[in-house]
Amino acid sequence: MNFFNAESYIYVKFFISLFTIINPIGLIPVFIYLTNSQTSSERNSTNIRANFTALIILLFSLFYGYRILNFFNISIDSFRIAGGILVAMFAFSMMNGTLLQNRVQIKSKNVSSNINNQSTSYKKEDISIIPLAMPFIAGPGAISSVILWRMQYSNLYNLIGFSVVILFFSFFCCxxxxxxxxxxxxxxxxxxxxxxxxxxxxLLSVAIEFIFNSIKTIIFSYI
Structure with missing residues (x-):
């Protein structure tokens, strides 16, 4: 119990990192737009499927993402810098107000394409899993962030704590x-x-912290 009291700030920072990257508040207009033609029960079903799928994706990234990196012989610091740059790009898009606009435009193109092909029905699963669950909720930025945190705090207690945070965040997003x-x-x-x-x-502050710490580690390894 004392461990969780001493390390609770890690989980708070992890939750804030997920919140800033995924930004469920900013996704509200997107969710309303995608489910505009659905009934209340259908919207609830879409909501549950999307967040459950995102939960599975993030948990898989937490437990197995680093193994994929090891398979490709990618160092922790290299991935931290690459992930930090990716997260920073998301942050700049959010501050410029272009991320949400691009998300809606991409979805608009998909909807227009489906309207032109009326012989094919648009499945609700396509909305809940793609694009809601991925890439809107569990997108590249969120997946990269989860792997980064897992590699930085890799003991069993942290994995359990991160899993609880992801579960709580999915409930909050839902x-x-x-x-x-x-x-x-x-x-x-x-x-x-x-x-x-x-x-x-x-989010940009979090990304800079990832990049700065990784560069600092690389520099000190050669001193």
Missing amino acids: LTFKIAPYITSIVDDIYIRIINRIMGLL
Whole structure:
């Protein structure tokens, strides 16, 4: 019990990292847009499937992502720098307000393509798993971040703690999408954009920390 009290800040930082990268608040307009034609029960089902799938993806990345890196002989510090750069790119997109716009544009193209091909029905699973679960929720940034945290804190207690945080975050994300229609009815779009930019700034700080620590480790290894 004392261990978790002493290390609780790690899990708080991990949760904040997931929150800033995935940004469920910023995904509310996307979720509403994708499920606009669904009934309330269908929207709830889509919400549960999407977050459960994202949960499985993130847990798999937590336990097996580093093994994939070892298979390709990729060092921890190299992956931290690459992951930090990737996360930083997400952060810049969030601060510029282009990430959400690109997400909606990509989905609009897919919807237009399906409308032109009316002989093929658009399956609900395609919405919940692709693109909601991946890449919107468990995207490259989130997967990279999970692997980075796992490699930095790799003992059994941390793995259990990270798993609990991912589970809690999935529940939080599911609850956020559940109340999304109510949020959009009382919160103006401009406030969501402001939140996106603030989250982008926090995310950029996390990315810089990953890159700086990795470069520092490489430099000191040659001294």
